[in-house]
Amino acid sequence: MMNDYRLRWLDGFPEYESDGGGPAYATGRIVWPLLLERRALDGEWEPVGRRIVVSGNLNEIVTADWWRGMERGLCAEHGVDADRLPVPRRP
Numbered sequence: 184m185m186n187d188y189r190l191r192w193l194d195g196f197p198e199y200e201s202d203g204g205g206p207a208y209a210t211g212r213i214v215w216p217l218l219l220e221r222r223a224l225d226g227e228w229e230p231v232g233r234r235i236v237v238s239g240n241l242n243e244i245v246t247a248d249w250w251r252g253m254e255r256g257l258c259a260e261h262g263v264d265a266d267r268l269p270v271p272r273r274p
Contacts, residue, residue, distance in 0.1 A: 187222045188231070188263050190254050190271040198237055213238050215274065219257050232261045247273075 193216040199207040215236045220228040234257045238249075250273050251265075258265035 188268055189220050189222075189228065190257070190265070190268055191218045191220060192216070192250075192271055192274055193218065195238075195274055215253075217253055217257055219261055219263065231263075232257055 195213040195215045198210045198212040198214045200210055201207040215238060217234045217236060218230055219232040221231045223229045234253060236253050251270075254268075254271070255265040258268070
């Protein structure tokens with residue numbers, strides 16, 4: 184049943200990279216973790232899949248299509264129809 188699945192965006196955080204020898208530096212991009220969860224028999228939510236999405240700029244993430252595309256991609260990897268799930272709260 185599709186109501187046994189949900190998508191959940193976690194809070195974003197700044198992306199950092201290192202050149203290998205020095206301290207890490209901020210790239211200016213934001214990392215957005217996305218979870219696909221299934222309700223277990225005990226009623227708790229358990230992870231089924233996750234996707235780490237990195238946004239390049241604010242213009243990219245302000246459109247609903249960007250968020251929905253990421254949600255559909257994760258669901259497709261696990262055989263879940265994203266259009267039958269409730270739209271998750273987006274950051």
